[in-house]
Amino acid sequence: MLDIVIRNGRIVDGTxxxxxxxxxxxxxxxxxxxxxxxxxxxxxxIDARGRAVAPGFIDPHTHFDAQLLWDGQARPxxxxxxxxxxxxxxxxxxxxxxxxxxxxxxxxxQQIEEMPDAAFRGAFEWTWESFADYxxxxxxxxxxxxxxxxxxxxxxxxxxxxxxxKRAAKPDEIRAMQDLLRACLExxxxxxxxxYVDMDENLAPVPxxxxxxxxxxxxxxxxxxxxxxxxxxxxxxxxDVTVARVDQLAELSLAxxxxxxxxxxxxxxxxxxxxxxxxxxVAEQFARGARVWPQVQTRPIDISFSLDMASLYFIQLPMWxxxxxxxxxxxxALMRNDGTRKGLIDAAEPGGxxxxxxxxxxxxxxxxxLVGRTLGEIAAERGTTPAAAMxxxxxxxxxxxxxxxxxxxxxxxxxxxxxLANDLVHVGASDGGAHIQSFATYGDTGYLFSEFVRAGHxxxxxxxxxxxxxxxxxxxxxxxxGLLQPGMAADVVVFDPDTIAxxxxxxxRDMPESGMRYVRSARGVDTVIVNxxxxxxxxxxxxxxxxxxxxxxxx
Amino acid sequence: MVAEAxxxxxxxxxxxxxxxxxxxxVRHENGASDTVTLEADQARKLLEECAAETAEQLRGQPWRxxxxxxxx
Numbered sequence: 001m002l003d004i005v006i007r008n009g010r011i012v013d014g015t016x017x018x019x020x021x022x023x024x025x026x027x028x029x030x031x032x033x034x035x036x037x038x039x040x041x042x043x044x045x046i047d048a049r050g051r052a053v054a055p056g057f058i059d060p061h062t063h064f065d066a067q068l069l070w071d072g073q074a075r076p077x078x079x080x081x082x083x084x085x086x087x088x089x090x091x092x093x094x095x096x097x098x099x100x101x102x103x104x105x106x107x108x109x110q111q112i113e114e115m116p117d118a119a120f121r122g123a124f125e126w127t128w129e130s131f132a133d134y135x136x137x138x139x140x141x142x143x144x145x146x147x148x149x150x151x152x153x154x155x156x157x158x159x160x161x162x163x164x165x166k167r168a169a170k171p172d173e174i175r176a177m178q179d180l181l182r183a184c185l186e187x188x189x190x191x192x193x194x195x196y197v198d199m200d201e202n203l204a205p206v207p208x209x210x211x212x213x214x215x216x217x218x219x220x221x222x223x224x225x226x227x228x229x230x231x232x233x234x235x236x237x238x239x240d241v242t243v244a245r246v247d248q249l250a251e252l253s254l255a256x257x258x259x260x261x262x263x264x265x266x267x268x269x270x271x272x273x274x275x276x277x278x279x280x281x282v283a284e285q286f287a288r289g290a291r292v293w294p295q296v297q298t299r300p301i302d303i304s305f306s307l308d309m310a311s312l313y314f315i316q317l318p319m320w321x322x323x324x325x326x327x328x329x330x331x332x333a334l335m336r337n338d339g340t341r342k343g344l345i346d347a348a349e350p351g352g353x354x355x356x357x358x359x360x361x362x363x364x365x366x367x368x369x370l371v372g373r374t375l376g377e378i379a380a381e382r383g384t385t386p387a388a389a390m391x392x393x394x395x396x397x398x399x400x401x402x403x404x405x406x407x408x409x410x411x412x413x414x415x416x417x418x419x420l421a422n423d424l425v426h427v428g429a430s431d432g433g434a435h436i437q438s439f440a441t442y443g444d445t446g447y448l449f450s451e452f453v454r455a456g457h458x459x460x461x462x463x464x465x466x467x468x469x470x471x472x473x474x475x476x477x478x479x480x481x482g483l484l485q486p487g488m489a490a491d492v493v494v495f496d497p498d499t500i501a502x503x504x505x506x507x508x509r510d511m512p513e514s515g516m517r518y519v520r521s522a523r524g525v526d527t528v529i530v531n532x533x534x535x536x537x538x539x540x541x542x543x544x545x546x547x548x549x550x551x552x553x554x555x
Numbered sequence: 556m557v558a559e560a561x562x563x564x565x566x567x568x569x570x571x572x573x574x575x576x577x578x579x580x581v582r583h584e585n586g587a588s589d590t591v592t593l594e595a596d597q598a599r600k601l602l603e604e605c606a607a608e609t610a611e612q613l614r615g616q617p618w619r620x621x622x623x624x625x626x627x
Contacts, residue, residue, distance in 0.1 A: 237570075311595065313567060316611075
């Protein structure tokens with residue numbers, strides 16, 4: 001008997017070929033039949049009439065390293081249909097890591113990925129130093145599949161100690177790093193991550209940034225033994241340097257026969273030629289036979305701020321910017337002063353035009369009823385103006401209220417749509433599990449369908465599914481995933497193609513010790529299956545199943 | 556033709572981490588242009604170095620003033 005039958009679905013198989021109607025049968029964690037009519041009964045039946053049935057989505061850029069140890073479901077990524085995650089990006093992984101380096105690495109995670117202290121201390125037990133033992137700690141704990149990268153930073157710290165953040169490596173240290181990386185790959189690592197950008201908690205460059213070219217070349221040669229991925233954070237804010245990094249990655253790809261990927265790459269009205277120039281060079285390098293995959297996120301970028309700091313958001317308003325740069329007590333006194341307050345409001349709303357602040361939203365407030373509402377709405381309710389409402393709310397909560405200027409960059413669907421549809425662009429860079437107190441990194445897959453399939457028609461349903469399933473599995477070398485074909489691992493998501501989307505961004509206090517983060521719930525997703533077991537459904541929520549495996553090893 | 560590279564414009568853009576950044580476009584002597592992205596502290600230094608109160612007032616300032624802003 002089959003374990004699960006999904007009947008009457010619109011099967012979108014991850015290849016990009018046209019969808020077709022049919023049933024899907026699952027047994028023993030694998031797909032047994034894809035298409036046709038299944039007469040046989042099953043232990044569990046799902047009616048997918050009017051729904052799409054697709055391979056589980058694969059998220060190639062996350063930082064769930066720690067979260068998976070106390071939340072094996074990587075909530076809420078799983079309910080969005082994400083069944084496999086790549087973590088350990090940006091040179092940072094929790095293994096291999098000597099016990100004496102744990103505090104230092106946690107500091108880097110907190111600085112770079114904005115993760116709270118409680119996520120690392122007390123929420124789980126550190127039982128490992130080696131990569132293999134870290135993977136053992138995940139086994140039986142995770143509801144979704146994991147494809148972890150080994151981080152260049154902890155590898156360097158292991159081999160060089162404190163000197164990892166001081167100098168280039170000596171030949172024997174490079175050999176030690178090669179041996180370490182080889183052990184990680186043998187244990188199941190999907191590749192190596194490194195960074196040219198990030199800083200530690202003391203604003204010193206992270207260890208990976210001290211590596212000379214010879215060191216990265218030596219590590220890439222080990223990746224070549226396994227055909228595994230090199231992931232890089234380039235100087236993404238500078239087009240010229242990013243183009244140079246594309247060339248560097250291409251040389252490593254060609255020399256060692258490895259795939260490489262870099263992230264982030266995003267579009268902005270401030271630098272409109274950034275993406276076109278980078279993609280032009282990427283295309284040239286692919287034509288040479290190199291593999292240099294740029295990762296592009298689907299979601300727009302927001303700016304968030306409070307009046308507790310002088311955000312550059314106010315740089316066009318000199319009076320605001322000047323006052324926000326003053327010491328806190330002086331700033332509070334001026335904001336309470338009637339004359340200064342009138343001046344601030346007049347500057348923000350010249351001639352009574354309230355447009356500048358009216359669309360800003362409250363991101364976080366002690367008053368939960370305010371969260372998500374615009375200053376325009378709140379001002380109307382209070383009989384005041386948006387600028388006055390911003391000042392009042394901030395003073396009422398001792399400057400603790402946070403505001404959101406939504407969709408300030410990477411926001412033009414007419415520009416982003418064709419980028420995402422480009423065959424040389426890898427859809428990803430969600431940063432899931434990171435920046436949790438700044439914005440929600442969940443729901444990028446739903447947004448891909450709502451904005452770029454349904455609204456903009458930049459991709460077909462089949463193309464969009466392929467981009468986050470079959471393509472991702474192929475780019476990363478994940479066997480038996482990303483496609484709905486008999487014999488493949490039964491990672492499946494059932495969703496409504498007419499409604500799938502991301503929910504609103506909301507604060508939640510579900511981190512260890514009731515810590516706050518921003519989340520988005522899923523819309524339009526019905527059922528999520530990992531290795532043949534239902535892990536989430538719209539009707540029943542999260543289940544107790546923990547069927548996730550190390551995805552590099554196959555099903 | 557200008558005698559040396561100058562700041563052509565400076566606009567606010569969103570950074571990767573959700574914070575606002577200042578993208579400064581520099582125009583070179585030969586007419587080519589390039590951008591430099593500054594975080595909040597760096598932008599503040601640039602404004603002080605140029606005795607500017609607004610981003611608009613950075614226009615026409617010599618590019619060398621960026622060097623001070625970029626020093627950590």
